[in-house]
Amino acid sequence: MADAAVGRLVAGVDLGGTKILACVVDAEHRIIGRSKHPTPAKEGAKAILDTIVKALHEACESAGAKLGDLGAIGIGSPGPLDPHRGVIMFSANLNVRDFALGPDLSAATGLPVILRNDVRVGGYGEYRLGAGRGHQNMIAVFVGTGIGGCMVSQGKVVEGLTGNAGEIGHVIVKAGGPLCGCGARGCLESVSSRTAIARRIGKKVRKGHDSVLGEKLQGKNHKLKSKELAAAVESADPIALREVHRAAHYLGLAMGSMINLFGPDIIIVGGGVTEALGDAWIELIRAGARRQALTDPEGKVLIEAAALGDDAGVQGAALMAREKFVSS
Numbered sequence: 159m160a161d162a163a164v165g166r167l168v169a170g171v172d173l174g175g176t177k178i179l180a181c182v183v184d185a186e187h188r189i190i191g192r193s194k195h196p197t198p199a200k201e202g203a204k205a206i207l208d209t210i211v212k213a214l215h216e217a218c219e220s221a222g223a224k225l226g227d228l229g230a231i232g233i234g235s236p237g238p239l240d241p242h243r244g245v246i247m248f249s250a251n252l253n254v255r256d257f258a259l260g261p262d263l264s265a266a267t268g269l270p271v272i273l274r275n276d277v278r279v280g281g282y283g284e285y286r287l288g289a290g291r292g293h294q295n296m297i298a299v300f301v302g303t304g305i306g307g308c309m310v311s312q313g314k315v316v317e318g319l320t321g322n323a324g325e326i327g328h329v330i331v332k333a334g335g336p337l338c339g340c341g342a343r344g345c346l347e348s349v350s351s352r353t354a355i356a357r358r359i360g361k362k363v364r365k366g367h368d369s370v371l372g373e374k375l376q377g378k379n380h381k382l383k384s385k386e387l388a389a390a391v392e393s394a395d396p397i398a399l400r401e402v403h404r405a406a407h408y409l410g411l412a413m414g415s416m417i418n419l420f421g422p423d424i425i426i427v428g429g430g431v432t433e434a435l436g437d438a439w440i441e442l443i444r445a446g447a448r449r450q451a452l453t454d455p456e457g458k459v460l461i462e463a464a465a466l467g468d469d470a471g472v473q474g475a476a477l478m479a480r481e482k483f484v485s486s
């Protein structure tokens with residue numbers, strides 16, 4: 159690399175339960191190198207660290223650069239985290255506890271590292287480089303297996319006292335509703351995630367209702383891909399349609415409540431379910447939110463689809479690293 163470019167490149171890492179994606183990003187926020195590996199979740203912390211280092215080397219190589227050309231590394235990780243110390247406190251998906259990934263990766267690479275919640279970095283990516291560009295106050299909600307969120311106030315991600323604020327998926331929208339993975343009942347995630355939709359369709363199928371997803375969901379296995387759900391909706395399957403409308407109804411309630419509480423400029427809706435279901439899904443959520451949003455009678459708050467797809471996480475993580483360590 160030319161000397162002038164040294165330090166201007168940064169890396170973003172998206173650490174997920176199934177895959178690790180590492181990207182090298184240039185000063186214009188373009189991804190110029192990438193590498194992907196399965197997450198060695200069963201093998202624990204050391205194996206995860208080694209795989210991230212390997213992926214970073216490969217991403218640099220595909221960008222025509224070396225690790226030493228990087229100015230910093232940003233990581234998006236499942237949590238809960240202690241973002242100030244760079245520690246993953248606990249993650250069932252990654253099989254780790256009190257994993258000091260930030261300091262460990264910093265020691266392994268000689269580079270400064272920032273560790274933040276995976277959904278928050280994705281939201282920040284959307285805010286700065288995607289659908290949220292040009293706005294000051296944003297709420298992002300990502301609907302997939304679970305539901306994650308991110309709040310940006312006056313340009314800053316709201317982290318709260320513990321660093322873990324933004325869990326829109328665990329706002330309760332149905333008192334006494336279904337049991338959520340977090341232990342509470344009636345969280346948004348428990349009624350509007352893909353898991354929740356699949357569970358409801360499965361229940362209907364076992365009661366004898368006809369659905370194109372019947373064969374898939376008649377057992378206790380509720381694994382459903384967003385694409386399969388979208389295909390069922392596309393074919394006007396009545397059960398799939400009803401459950402998608404129901405999930406959107408609760409998302410609308412939650413987003414309308416967020417408008418009343420926080421008054422964002424824009425709400426961004428993303429995640430696998432949103433990408434598969436497209437505009438009709440956004441319109442359902444938008445209509446529901448508008449009915450609920452008494453503080454916005456003219457419907458000025460924008461409710462739009464996310465724009466960055468799977469790259470939101472690496473882009474947001476890289477940008478946070480740049481802003482903290484390189485360009486400040």
Ligand SMILES: [Zn+2]
Nearest residue numbers: 328338340345
């Ligand atoms: Zn919950």
